[in-house]
Amino acid sequence: MTPFSFHRPATLDDAVGVLATAGPDAKIIAGGQSLLLALKERNARPNSVISIADVPGLSGVTETEAGSLEIGPCTTYAKLAKIALPGWHAEIPAVAGNLADRSVRSMGTIGGGVCEAGVRFDMPTLLSGLEASFKLTSARGVRVLNADAFFNASGGTYIARDEILTDITVPALPHWSNVAFEKFRFRTFDAAIATVAGAVLFAPDGTVERLRIVVGGVAKAPVVAIGTANSLKGRSLGAIFLPGVAMRVSNEVLPPENAVTRGQKYQSELVISLAARVLTRLSTGVHAS
Numbered sequence: 001m002t003p004f005s006f007h008r009p010a011t012l013d014d015a016v017g018v019l020a021t022a023g024p025d026a027k028i029i030a031g032g033q034s035l036l037l038a039l040k041e042r043n044a045r046p047n048s049v050i051s052i053a054d055v056p057g058l059s060g061v062t063e064t065e066a067g068s069l070e071i072g073p074c075t076t077y078a079k080l081a082k083i084a085l086p087g088w089h090a091e092i093p094a095v096a097g098n099l100a101d102r103s104v105r106s107m108g109t110i111g112g113g114v115c116e117a118g119v120r121f122d123m124p125t126l127l128s129g130l131e132a133s134f135k136l137t138s139a140r141g142v143r144v145l146n147a148d149a150f151f152n153a154s155g156g157t158y159i160a161r162d163e164i165l166t167d168i169t170v171p172a173l174p175h176w177s178n179v180a181f182e183k184f185r186f187r188t189f190d191a192a193i194a195t196v197a198g199a200v201l202f203a204p205d206g207t208v209e210r211l212r213i214v215v216g217g218v219a220k221a222p223v224v225a226i227g228t229a230n231s232l233k234g235r236s237l238g239a240i241f242l243p244g245v246a247m248r249v250s251n252e253v254l255p256p257e258n259a260v261t262r263g264q265k266y267q268s269e270l271v272i273s274l275a276a277r278v279l280t281r282l283s284t285g286v287h288a289s
């Protein structure tokens with residue numbers, strides 16, 4: 001570890017102020033599960049580390065009057081997992097309670113996970129699937145990015161050097177009729193090799209009004225299978241051969257001509273199987289536990 005100055009601001013204003021003046025190598029720390037590893041391995045060499053753990057208002061989940069969820073970025077996975085939420089919002093605590101191991105869940109935060117945006121992490125795929133939005137605060141002001149604008153296809157995110165993620169907003173329940181997330185990992189505490197999130201809004205006649213399918217682990221950021229999802233508009237999921245759709249999802253996000261190594265072929269088989277499970281759950285309305 002190389003030496004750095006450590007700051008523990010007590011308010012958000014102080015935090016953005018310190019970050020604005022700390023120079024280009026400053027780093028925010030939340031639960032430290034990714035950053036401490038990077039410091040130990042010298043993959044990160046910040047001159048300043050700014051803890052946001054004591055900043056009020058950055059932890060917890062609140063439901064707005066409009067029914068959307070505002071998730072504080074410093075909410076740990078363990079706390080998130082214990083929050084009872086109705087309808088498809090329940091998929092969020094279910095995913096939080098089923099990633100990594102107990103010690104990572106007790107310290108690691110949802111905000112740290114999305115800011116780190118590891119390709120094998122669960123929340124980037126899930127939150128992208130839900131069409132969550134991300135509020136970024138700096139001394140210059142506030143901006144809100146939707147998931148497609150937040151994750152950088154070349155890896156990481158579009159958070160500017162002087163910005164802090166201060167809120168994650170998940171749409172209100174009527175935004176989707178049903179949501180499903182599936183992943184594959186070798187051991188329970190391993191990060192996933194592939195993740196798939198799906199969200200569907202059914203029209204009153206039961207056909208698909210809007211569908212979003214997002215695949216993680218196959219590229220440097222979650223990939224949206226736009227073409228396959230759009231092709232199902234106006235169709236009834238119950239009347240479609242879902243494994244065929246799952247194969248189209250895999251072909252769209254991992255074109256077969258690019259899947260040349262054994263690992264890539266294995267991953268494309270995984271995506272087919274995970275996408276089929278997601279589509280089946282979307283069509284039957286079963287939430288994972």
Ligand SMILES: Cc1cc2nc3c(=O)[nH]c(=O)nc-3n(C[C@H](O)[C@H](O)[C@H](O)COP(=O)(O)OP(=O)(O)OC[C@H]3O[C@@H](n4cnc5c(N)ncnc54)[C@H](O)[C@@H]3O)c2cc1C
Pocket residue numbers: 027028029030031032033034035036037052073074099100101104107108109110111112113114115116118120121122123159163164165166189190191192
């Ligand atoms: C052993 C192990 C297993 C894991 N398995 C999984 C898994 O199965 N699934 C999964 O999804 N994840 C997994 N993870 C990753 C885990 O999700 C992240 O390490 C954790 O969420 C990071 O959160 P943190 O609060 O510890 O972030 P930190 O380590 O404190 O920060 C991570 C990065 O985000 C930045 N950052 C943090 N918060 C903010 C903010 N509010 N605004 C701006 N920047 C910020 C930091 O500057 C840093 O660059 C695993 C990690 C470990 C160590």
